Amino acid sequence: MLAPERIIRLEDGRVLLLDQRRLPDEEIELECRSAAEVAEAIRGLAVRGAPAIGVAAAYGYALAVERGEDPDEARAVLLTARPTAANLAWALDEVRSASDPAAGARELHEEEVERCRLMSAHAADLIGAGSSALTHCNTGALATGGQGTALGAIQEAWTRGLVRHVFVDETRPLLQGARLTAWELAAAGIPHTVVADAAAGSLLAAGEVDCVLVGADRIAANGDTANKIGTYPLAVLADRHAVPFTVVAPTSTVDLETPTGAEIPIEERDPSEVSTRFAARNPAFDVTPAELISVIVTEHGVHRRPYAESLAEGIPA
Amino acid sequence: MLAPERIIRLEDGRVLLLDQRRLPDEEIELECRSAAEVAEAIRGLAVRGAPAIGVAAAYGYALAVERGEDPDEARAVLLTARPTAANLAWALDEVRSASDPAAGARELHEEEVERCRLMSAHAADLIGAGSSALTHCNTGALATGGQGTALGAIQEAWTRGLVRHVFVDETRPLLQGARLTAWELAAAGIPHTVVADAAAGSLLAAGEVDCVLVGADRIAANGDTANKIGTYPLAVLADRHAVPFTVVAPTSTVDLETPTGAEIPIEERDPSEVSTRFAARNPAFDVTPAELISVIVTEHGVHRRPYAESLAEGIPA
Numbered sequence: 001m002l003a004p005e006r007i008i009r010l011e012d013g014r015v016l017l018l019d020q021r022r023l024p025d026e027e028i029e030l031e032c033r034s035a036a037e038v039a040e041a042i043r044g045l046a047v048r049g050a051p052a053i054g055v056a057a058a059y060g061y062a063l064a065v066e067r068g069e070d071p072d073e074a075r076a077v078l079l080t081a082r083p084t085a086a087n088l089a090w091a092l093d094e095v096r097s098a099s100d101p102a103a104g105a106r107e108l109h110e111e112e113v114e115r116c117r118l119m120s121a122h123a124a125d126l127i128g129a130g131s132s133a134l135t136h137c138n139t140g141a142l143a144t145g146g147q148g149t150a151l152g153a154i155q156e157a158w159t160r161g162l163v164r165h166v167f168v169d170e171t172r173p174l175l176q177g178a179r180l181t182a183w184e185l186a187a188a189g190i191p192h193t194v195v196a197d198a199a200a201g202s203l204l205a206a207g208e209v210d211c212v213l214v215g216a217d218r219i220a221a222n223g224d225t226a227n228k229i230g231t232y233p234l235a236v237l238a239d240r241h242a243v244p245f246t247v248v249a250p251t252s253t254v255d256l257e258t259p260t261g262a263e264i265p266i267e268e269r270d271p272s273e274v275s276t277r278f279a280a281r282n283p284a285f286d287v288t289p290a291e292l293i294s295v296i297v298t299e300h301g302v303h304r305r306p307y308a309e310s311l312a313e314g315i316p317a
Numbered sequence: 318m319l320a321p322e323r324i325i326r327l328e329d330g331r332v333l334l335l336d337q338r339r340l341p342d343e344e345i346e347l348e349c350r351s352a353a354e355v356a357e358a359i360r361g362l363a364v365r366g367a368p369a370i371g372v373a374a375a376y377g378y379a380l381a382v383e384r385g386e387d388p389d390e391a392r393a394v395l396l397t398a399r400p401t402a403a404n405l406a407w408a409l410d411e412v413r414s415a416s417d418p419a420a421g422a423r424e425l426h427e428e429e430v431e432r433c434r435l436m437s438a439h440a441a442d443l444i445g446a447g448s449s450a451l452t453h454c455n456t457g458a459l460a461t462g463g464q465g466t467a468l469g470a471i472q473e474a475w476t477r478g479l480v481r482h483v484f485v486d487e488t489r490p491l492l493q494g495a496r497l498t499a500w501e502l503a504a505a506g507i508p509h510t511v512v513a514d515a516a517a518g519s520l521l522a523a524g525e526v527d528c529v530l531v532g533a534d535r536i537a538a539n540g541d542t543a544n545k546i547g548t549y550p551l552a553v554l555a556d557r558h559a560v561p562f563t564v565v566a567p568t569s570t571v572d573l574e575t576p577t578g579a580e581i582p583i584e585e586r587d588p589s590e591v592s593t594r595f596a597a598r599n600p601a602f603d604v605t606p607a608e609l610i611s612v613i614v615t616e617h618g619v620h621r622r623p624y625a626e627s628l629a630e631g632i633p634a
């Protein structure tokens with residue numbers, strides 16, 4: 001597992017990020033010297049993944065306060081960097097209420113690491129011996145600053161000898177699976193196979209997948225879950241083939257103020273990420289209805305249906 | 318519509334193909350001077366699409382006979398160029414039985430053009446006014462040498478004023494949708510939007526798609542249909558959202574000798590088409606079970622369930 005401070009840290013008046021756009025070809029740190037630069041790093045996907053976005057925003061806010069920037073302006077520029085992840089607003093609220101924002105951001109990061117450890121352990125408990133797991137996008141250290149959510153659970157289950165192979169959706173258009181998840185799995189020595197997103201269906205139909213694990217960018221109060229585009233088709237296919245479909249995410253991803261998936265704003269990114277030549281559309285996320293989600297695992301444990309009740313318990317509104 | 322002879326023709330001791338690997342950036346003709354070179358063009362996807370593969374193989378065989386190559390060897394090298402498309406064997410059988418193979422190949426090409434015209438008209442009859450259509454891979458002129466199968470039907474329906482917009486799956490890993498279908502639609506002036514394959518699910522969930530049309534590489538006797546990887550997930554999603562899912566293919570694609578989809582060989586292509594850096598797998602096709610296919614349209618008209626009966630009628634075994 002990557003050390004948390006390699007993913008992101010606040011140091012000498014800069015926020016330093018492992019630039020995820022350059023991976024797996026180059027391991028380069030991006031230096032951000034203002035809240036606006038951190039926001040631009042989030043918007044441009046140098047750092048991505050809902051929990052990591054939250055940590056980056058917290059450090060960005062702390063940096064702004066250190067530099068004497070206007071805190072409200074810093075918060076506003078960071079908050080609007082991406083619309084879908086719930087963690088962004090949550091992390092900014094957390095760090096704003098800290099007496100020392102830098103210490104608050106570091107504490108938030110440490111807590112994220114601990115949440116990852118807990119939810120990975122809870123989710124790994126659900127994985128049977130000899131399993132082949134399928135995952136989408138990247139939900140590992142890069143996405144969280146800790147050991148990961150869905151990918152953290154898969155790594156934990158592999159460490160316990162439960163998972164024997166991981167199928168990785170390449171995750172178009174930005175290939176977070178083929179670039180980042182495969183890079184993390186290769187580094188950890190875990191057997192893996194990258195497939196085109198469209199190939200997951202026939203793997204499931206052939207019985208080659210025992211469990212599907214994904215992360216989340218925002219979970220509505222009823223359990224509807226926004227995650228990387230392509231998650232919803234996977235859930236439909238897993239349901240058809242009676243394969244468990246598990247969402248692993250910290251409670252900072254749960255937004256009890258959003259009643260259902262219909263109210264989650266879905267980011268439409270630049271169509272040029274899909275096609276530079278012809279007319280294109282590029283929704284970055286889709287919404288998986290709660291009925292297709294077998295369980296939602298947070299740092300508190302395993303939440304089961306009805307999610308409106310099981311999520312609300314123990315999560316402050 | 319592209320003229321049939323621009324896609325592929327036999328001329329002056331060469332088979333000339335519009336090289337589909339170079340589109341949409343360059344319109345370059347590839348010259349093949351032997352059956353082996355035609356087979357290599359098929360294997361390397363300079364020409365692709367089940368009907369076009371059949372036409373190319375027929376011309377390749379005729380070229381081999383003209384050049385005095387051993388006909389059995391020529392047939393063998395062409396037959397094994399790709400394993401999934403049923404048209405390849407069918408076209409070679411057709412041209413082998415012709416007294417003049419070159420004339421036989423040209424006749425087969427002309428018949429393919431006429432079959433495209435007929436099936437496009439039959440399938441367009443099923444499309445409602447004001448429809449938004451979704452398609453996968455490329456099934457137009459490039460894939461057939463005629464006006465196309467599924468894309469031919471969509472173009473015919475647009476000409477009739479029925480289709481108002483076309484969503485095009487980009488179709489990883491080789492992007493036949495983003496490169497070839499979008500190029501054909503742009504040339505025809507038909508409004509279109511390219512999306513990542515994984516985005517089709519949320520378009521269907523949002524009610525933005527009124528019909529899904531795809532081609533076929535091989536249709537088993539029971540109606541199970543092998544087509545470009547990603548077709549099966551689309552069929553599952555269309556079924557979930559009660560959107561008609563139509564297969565458009567000439568009867569040369571129907572293989573009554575293959576009882577079900579389980580017996581269709583699925584080509585595994587070079588994993589480097591998916592990832593050059595990490596372990597990958599690259600199945601080129603998947604199988605959609607007959608139960609998920611609303612209708613199968615051939616040049617003979619609309620075949621309905623049970624397909625074992627409706628396909629067998631009028632198609633010689």
